[in-house]
Amino acid sequence: MAAIVSTNCPDLELIGRGKVRDLYRVDSQSLLFVATDRMSAFDVIMNNGIPNKGKLLTKISVFWFDFLKGVMPNHLITADFEKMPDKVKQYRDQLEGRCMLVKSLRVLPIESIVRGYITGSAWKEYKSKGSVCDIALPAGMQESEAFATPLWTPSTKAEIGDHDENIHPSKVPAIIGAKLAAQMEKMSLEIYTKARDYARERGIIIADTKFEFGVDEDDNLYLIDEVLTPDSSRFWPAATYTVGATQDSFDKQYLRNYLESIGFDKNTGITLPDHVVENTFAKYLEAYKLLTGEGAQF
Ligand SMILES: Nc1ncnc2c1ncn2[C@@H]1O[C@H](COP(=O)(O)OP(=O)(O)OP(=O)(O)O)[C@@H](O)[C@H]1O
Ligand SMILES: [Mg+2]
The missing domain is CATH 3.30.200.20 (Phosphorylase Kinase; domain 1)
Known part of the structure; x- marks a missing residue:
């Protein structure tokens, strides 16, 4: 195969x-x-x-x-x-x-990230500055804890080879206009919340995710790209979720952890060993089965 x-x-x-x-x-x-x-x-x-x-x-x-x-x-x-x-x-x-x-469609140059739980780069920033993407947060949060309400933490969409750059939500209107910025924030939070609630019933915590949006010639907003996949989101098994620790996951985190463990330089792609390929696929397949209730034949 x-x-x-x-x-x-x-x-x-x-x-x-x-x-x-x-x-x-x-x-x-x-x-x-x-x-x-x-x-x-x-x-x-x-x-x-x-x-x-x-x-x-x-x-x-x-x-x-x-x-x-x-x-x-x-x-x-x-x-x-x-x-x-x-x-x-x-x-x-x-x-x-x-x-x-x-x-x-015309792609809006913003990665519309929604975070329901504090983890990854958000957790790192919180530990050092008490904020996430410069949004001030209450003291005393623990790793992997849910935010009181989901946070919208947009970033700019980088050109190939560059990294996306986090920006404060107040900077988005200057980039895409006030009307689209407001719509993007509202829709991102609404979609995340609806998906989060559904997934939770199926045993998956959607910790965070990234949406992309496009507009047609009349500036109507559309959800585009991939949506709520393990490539674009953090999916945690609800069964083993504990506040104050790093979580198991059904997503790319497994691969990121593997790469960190071998001292990956984050610059040049490497050849992944068979077991890492298989385990990564198994995680993605598990997420698919839990979310949709369907098996998948390949
Ligand atoms: N309806 C659409 N019209 C035009 N472009 C689109 C549409 N939907 C998605 N795209 C663009 O297609 C590209 C999808 O490619 P891909 O997901 O490989 O990109 P990437 O963002 O570089 O990678 P990654 O997802 O790893 O960040 C993105 O640049 C996305 O903005
Ligand atoms: Mg993409």
Whole structure:
């Protein structure tokens, strides 16, 4: 079972390769959003992929787009491969199960992060300054504790090779305009809260997550990109959750911990050993099963 780390579809116009996705233009209105099996951590792409991870990420995003469709519009046109144009279908071997036909939108240059629990870089900042992304917080919080209400901690979207930069929420209006900034904050918190409550019942704590938004020519806001996946979120098993400690996880944290344990330089991708590839996939699969209640065959 080989990982698909790069797609090659010469009849479609390649408009970009992100760390994980290949993006093609299909026509003036639509794009093909392809989740490869590339694995990134600390913003570095690893040498080898995680076979079928792109298919799992696609299934998870499609699940959430459906779950959230009553809350706000999203970019998904279809993920049903049979409904795709013929010029897409000719690449079935590479693309089936890992692509979504999406609306072509103007991407807003903000990573819209919502944090429900204090962990990772937020915990580090809190310990040294008592704040998270310069938002002052009450004293005495413990690692992994839930915030009284979820925090919106946007960052700027970096160019490839750069790291995203945290900004205070008050800086967002100057970048995308006051109206869209207010909408983005409101929708991010609403979507996070709805998903958090659902996932909690299924045994997963969504500690934090990152959304992206786009706008059409009339400045209508859409939820875009991937949504609430283990690549874009921290998923903790609710069963073992304890305040005051680092949590187990169903997400990229396992890989980050492995990389830290071997002294990874966070600059150059390495080849992940088989057991790390397998364990990473197993975590993602577990998250998918718990969230959707479905098994997945690969
Ligand atoms: N509907 C859309 N229209 C145009 N661009 C989109 C749309 N949805 C998502 N995108 C963009 O497609 C790219 C997806 O690629 P990918 O997820 O690999 O990027 P990345 O953000 O570099 O990686 P990572 O997710 O690891 O941070 C992102 O730059 C995202 O902003
Ligand atoms: Mg991305």
